[in-house]
Amino acid sequence: MTITDKIKFQNGIKRVIISEDDIKKEVKKCGEMLSREYEGKPLLLVSILKGAFVFLSDLSKEITIPCEIGFIAAKSYFESTDSSGNVTIEYDLAQDISKYHVVIVEDIIDTGRTLSCVIELLKKRNPLSLKLVTLLDKPERRISKLNADYSLFTIPDYFVIGYGLDYGEYYRNLPYIAEYNTDQG
Ligand code: IMP
Ligand code: MG
Numbered sequence: 001m002t003i004t005d006k007i008k009f010q011n012g013i014k015r016v017i018i019s020e021d022d023i024k025k026e027v028k029k030c031g032e033m034l035s036r037e038y039e040g041k042p043l044l045l046v047s048i049l050k051g052a053f054v055f056l057s058d059l060s061k062e063i064t065i066p067c068e069i070g071f072i073a074a075k076s077y078f079e080s081t082d083s084s085g086n087v088t089i090e091y092d093l094a095q096d097i098s099k100y101h102v103v104i105v106e107d108i109i110d111t112g113r114t115l116s117c118v119i120e121l122l123k124k125r126n127p128l129s130l131k132l133v134t135l136l137d138k139p140e141r142r143i144s145k146l147n148a149d150y151s152l153f154t155i156p157d158y159f160v161i162g163y164g165l166d167y168g169e170y171y172r173n174l175p176y177i178a179e180y181n182t183d184q185g
Pocket of ligand 2: 048049050051052107108
């Protein structure tokens with residue numbers, strides 16, 4: 001990292017909006033809920049790269065039942081503000097999901113467009129069930145008809161960084177969630 005990058009790194013944090021402690025408490029609750037709900041069932045946690053990697057890591061440690069973990073990398077293309085688009089899977093799951101109860105673990109639902117496409121695609125593979133858990137929900141920005149089954153925090157229309165979420169690939173390693181200082185350009 002160059003010195004200019006380091007200065008940029010520090011200046012981008014406007015204020016912490018969700019503390020490390022608050023995240024920890026809610027992640028623990030979510031893990032307990034999933035452990036109860038999927039007890040005795042084949043559970044597959046599916047994460048869409050890259051933003052959810054920190055959440056998935058912490059959440060998986062709070063799950064006390066056996067579970068598998070899989071990753072998807074997706075690229076989506078949309079025309080104007082239409083909620084339907086095309087999604088290309090760049091890295092796919094290894095598991096045959098028809099044998100699993102699938103829980104998608106997301107970092108944030110913003111417009112919901114990418115995730116809607118991924119959900120449609122996964123549904124076609126006939127999972128035993130499919131639910132969506134998100135760390136953050138920004139309902140004000142939603143374009144597609146999409147609701148999480150479990151959302152840990154609802155936030156206003158801020159651009160946020162940290163705990164996996166990036167601005168230009170920086171800040172993913174912050175242990176808390178902060179509002180990004182848009183004056184940074
Ligand atoms: P969508 O608009 O719901 O399809 O969101 C697509 C992706 O944009 C999310 O999975 C995030 O990776 C990213 N994103 C949306 N809002 C934010 C934000 O406030 N900070 C960082 N990334 C975001
Ligand atoms: Mg993401």
